Amino acid sequence: MRLKLISPDEMNADQKATYDEAVAGKRGAAPAPMLAWLNSPEMARHATRLGETLRFNTIFPAKLSEIAILVTARHFTAHYEWWAHKRLALKGGLDVEIIDAIRDRRTPRFDDPQAQMIYDVAKSLHEGHGLAKPLYDAAVRLLSERGLVEIIGLCGYYTLVSMTLNTFEFGLPEGEVSELA
Structure with a gap:
């Protein structure tokens, strides 16, 4: 620290x-x-x-919000953030196979179209620095304008969190080991 x-x-x-x-x-x-x-x-x-x-207080249940948070934590290799939100994602009902795929930088398989869209939006925000028009249009149709704004907010806020945790080198709780390489 x-x-x-x-x-x-x-x-x-x-x-x-x-x-x-x-x-x-x-x-x-x-x-x-x-x-x-x-x-x-x-x-x-x-x-x-x-x-x-x-x-x-977003329109999304934890299971869906945690997708955006985990994509952000993984993008920044934020060890503490990943540790904290993997637990919350599991508690919220997100499938461990999806979590593991995000951890391993593989594209997860989603049964829920909203979950897929949140993943696609989060990845595009971090890797493409925005959304191409077709993805934007599909996101508004599936998530609503409010939903898209909230996913952008989640990615932006957890970018701040990840940068803070990484910069000040927050460690994991005693006995915990990072899953991220």
């Missing part, structure tokens, strides 16, 4: 208010990258609120 993370009793008033808000939210804890973001309390406040909205 490149950054000394401060404990709640070491936080100034702005940091502590942001930390307390996160703990009182739907997560019930401060998300790992927020501990770095607290060096900029206002950024931490807004980023954490955005993350909570994207995790819990």
